[in-house]
Amino acid sequence: MGKIVLGCIADDFTGASDLANNLVRAGMRVVQTIGVPDGPLGAEVDAVVVALKSRTIAPAEAVAQSLAALQWLQGQGAQQIYFKYCSTFDSTFSGEIRGNIGPVTEALMEALNTDFTIATPAFPDNQRTVFKGYLFAGDVLLNESGMQNHPLTPMTDANLVRVLQAQTRRKVGLIDYRVMARGEAAIRARIDQLRAEGVGVAVVDALSNDDLLRLGPALKGMPLVTAGSGVAIGLPPNFGISPSSRASELPAARGLQAVVSGSCSLATNRQVLDFIKAGRPALAIEPLRIAAGVDVAAEALAWAAPLIQQGPVLVYSTADSNAVKSVQGRLGVEEAGAMVERTIAAIARGLVERGVRQLVVAGGETSGACVQALNITQLQIGPQIDPGVPWCHALSDAAAGQGLHLTLKSGNFGSDDFFSKAFTMLK
Template sequence: MSIRLGCIADDFTGATDLANNLVRAGMRVVQLIDVPPAGTAGDVATDADAVVIALKSRTVPAAEAVDASLRALAWLRSAGAEQIYFKYCSTFDSTPAGNIGPVTEALMDALGTDFTIATPAFPDNGRTVFKGHLFVGDVLLAESGMRNHPLTPMTDSNLVSVLGAQTTRPVGLIDHTVVADGAEAIRSRIAELRANGVATAIVDAVSNDDLVRMGAAVQGLPLVTAGSGLAIGLPANWGFRPSPAAAQLPPSAGHRAIVSGSVSEATNGQVLEFLKSGRPAFSVDPLRIAAGEDVAGQALAFAEAHLPDGPVLVYSTETSDTVRTVQGRLGAAEAGELVERTLARVAQGLVERGVRRLVVAGGETSGAVVQALGLTGLRIGPQIDPGVPWCAAALPAGDTLHITLKSGNFGGPGFFTDAFALLDAEAAA
């Protein structure tokens, strides 16, 4: 059996975000952590309709991102994938050097295709594209909190120009008037753009209906590129329909904990809401780590005392002003790596202490935690909030870990407690 859809995600939370939407549309989905060894595709394909390979390539040098993405593509093609989906963030996180443009062009070359689409739209999470401009909620991308992102500050809302700065081929637009007319109109516009030498088209989408029309229109394209929203419209091309069975996970048990390294405004709000509730929380200070203190050990000692009454939060989330201060003293890369390594060690220690229900917030943090825990694959389960599902993973010792990898930008203020409430409700059902 071959998989229908092969997906390459540029970070770990984005991978689960994409997989979540595919599961909601009825596909059985396995998420793999990095590119598996050659010769393993057949084992996975028997248990999945779609496979998402999670890379940690969003902010690495463009050449490294291209290499990792091409290796993922080769594995997915060996599994028989009929269409390839390159997934990036719904806020189009990138710089003029990449990595969205270089990876897209490399995948196009490898697949021998001269055209693809690009849209980060995900209306359920407030990400819409209109006239080629990306909105985050009610404001343009460049006016949102993403303008202060420490690694990929987004200061231009016009996706045609953003992507054009990263690519060597022309970028065009399929605007909302075309999308509103349906799949056939979109296909006609694609043919027109291709005839004019356009290689990639930004596509407007302001509703889920737009994504459904877009999904039908790109049936048969070797490559699509998007945020997770387009996944709403693709499974129907193979006859899939929403089914609760696609999201079933084993029962959950064990201690509960949260590890948060995101600096996004959404996660800041979630941490604040958790702190207001009076639940146990430990703040990780990068400056203390840099000074040589065993901050991970301190965090684990704190957590161990509170896990029986959990959930326990270990966090390094700060305001953008605080982040800039720390980066000014340590450097952006050094500060980020210190926090990632520390939180990864904390996550390992939490699992060793019996945590079997774990929330991880932040894309880079999620990547570091998953790698530190030695997880190789995730079965995608029920949605907590748009774009964020619970997953089940086999630990090296044989136990099952329920884990959610949350993009920093996603989730409501009460996400941390809502996540565990959903598992409790599933167990009681």
């Protein structure tokens, strides 16, 4: 394959698809890999997104995995590196550990021998904006959006400068909305000023896609960019690439349809309710029954077997924050999450073995578990369903040699009717 121009490292699987989606919409040919590949891809692409499952692991392990991904991307000739994290800027939070976004950023900067980078999770298409360094989800501060109750990565502070400064030894600064409004030259001047002041990482305000498109040219030649997926819309022109519908073409869809969901986000709760209200078959799995030794996966597959012949089915563990905390109190936070992920992943594999070839997976950690259970190593990125969520195409040993259409949906993304809309789009 030819040398790639943009090498990306994502800290979870749905986030990787989110980033790849924005790059494809901007005209790049993109492949998403599951973990660090063993060798060259053997395909002509402009960008590769290496998907890691490092968002909620110990910082030292996240750093090691990210550096391994960097080494592989450098070996493919990547001209710029993009470290992608969630648009809610959350990562490992336990005891004295305050997150791994900062440690990974520091390690990548040192490996790339660069003294400056930017940081912004802004993604206006999904109502994630940054103003005066504060992250908003819709019209409210992040810590008032429901993210303060996240079972694994609660976000109780919306001030990104403060949050990031607690995670890094480098000085953190701000490129505010007034600078952004004045365009590339002003942004570059502010970067020069911050570097002179000893700032190593600058949080960037962004209120709209226009801000991100003004930011893009100012990042040309920067060895490392750290961001959510929004910044991606302004980078392809730096490499002489323009939008093209051919970048998102996938093989024709066929086979049965299903949804599995392990997300507890407010958005996914609404999507589950919408699916049920539409009269479609849905089965809730109970974590305490899994813990009691019941083969919940086998039960779910037996329930789904006759129903998937008639249309899409949903298997979910989605619940509100109080229900999640109750289960965590009995089983422990990590064990409760891992147990549910393993069960949903086993159900996903069983559904594919039974003929499902169009599969929607909701939840970042759930997506990681499902992709690994399906032994998927690469995803070809296709058309967008909703902002940040594309259909993909992959090969899995569970699919009997056939291709599998797959979408990995971040818990917070998608319209209320996302599950139904996704399948309609493939017809």
